[in-house]
Amino acid sequence: MEVIIKDAGIRLDKALAELTTLSRSQANDAIKSGMVKVNGEIKKAKYTVRVGDLITYEEPEQVELEYLAEDIPLDIIYEDADLAVVNKPQGMVVHPSAGHLSGTLVNALLYHIKDLSTINGVVRPGIVHRIDKDTSGLLMIAKNDKAHQTLAAELKDKKSLRKYLAIVHGNLPNNHGTIEAPIGRSEKDRKKQAITARGKPAITHFQVLERFANYTLVELRLETGRTHQIRVHMAYIGHPLAGDSLYGSRKTLKGKGQFLHAETLGFTHPTSGELLEFSVEPPAIFKETLEKLRQNKF
Helix, strand or coil, rough: CEECCCCCCEHHHHHHHHCCCCCCHHHHHHHHCCEEECCCCCCCCCCEECCCCEEEEECCCCCCCCCCCCCCCCCCECCCCCEEEEEEECCCCCCEEEEECCCCHHHHHHHHHCCCCCCCCCCCEEEEECCCCEEEEEEEEEEEHHHHHHHHHHCCCCCCCEEEEEECCCCCCCCEEECCCCCCEEECCCEEEEEEECCEEEEEEEEEEEEECCEEEEEEEEECCCHHHHHHHHCCCCCCEEECCCCCCCCCCCCCCEEEEEEEEEEEEECCCEEEEEEECCCCHHHHHHHHHHHCCC
8 A cells, every 4th residue: 555745844654644444553563564655665663754755555464254143132222124233232333343243233133133224244244333342222233235335424414313211420500501622542642532624524413401510411413423422422522421431530430431312313224214313221230320419319
């Protein structure tokens, strides 16, 4: 693969990470292994790139893995010939990745739903959109490629309905509002997303549902669907999600991760054109925490 430098003055490893899908650490590893060359020569990671530099690197061979069906309990809210809607429990990873090769939603889907779309390959069959491991709630699953394309297009066109419940730190000054701030990968920590001018447009609408002493229950509606969007946007306005160890405060509500639940999902059926809408209650720990907040037990 080849990339040409148009903006000079940054390190080679950073430039490679920004211009490719590699993380900063992956870029460093590739440079150290001699897989990266600048104008035909091997350079160190600290080399400062210049305008017109031609960077070439060998992409590691992608190995397609086959994942097994696992008899994991799965809460299927709705299913027909084209799609399914499932209620993912908190703590379950959506699809296999490094460190999570089994026990994922995909492993469960392969067991319970025999026909799944193939657009995303063997690692993410049927997966149209994702939610984080510690976020609970509704996901749409495509059972064939035509349905997948239609559902994905509706998401891209911002026509799908996605509402979340969240418990956040502090008391928001307004009862409702819109957060519009671009989100991209953090330059300081590759595991995190951040508000950055180089990011993609991101819009989140919020509505206060209930106020407590030091926390607020909010409903959030996604207009876009960037990675960690709600978590990043709420932290950005000074009200991070309770239980969010990545973007939030160390002193927070005890639970099993961020208190975020994908409560409502609405979309147009890809075949019938019917408008479908589904809602599910948050998990027990979410509801129990709300009751304690109402009783001022925190």
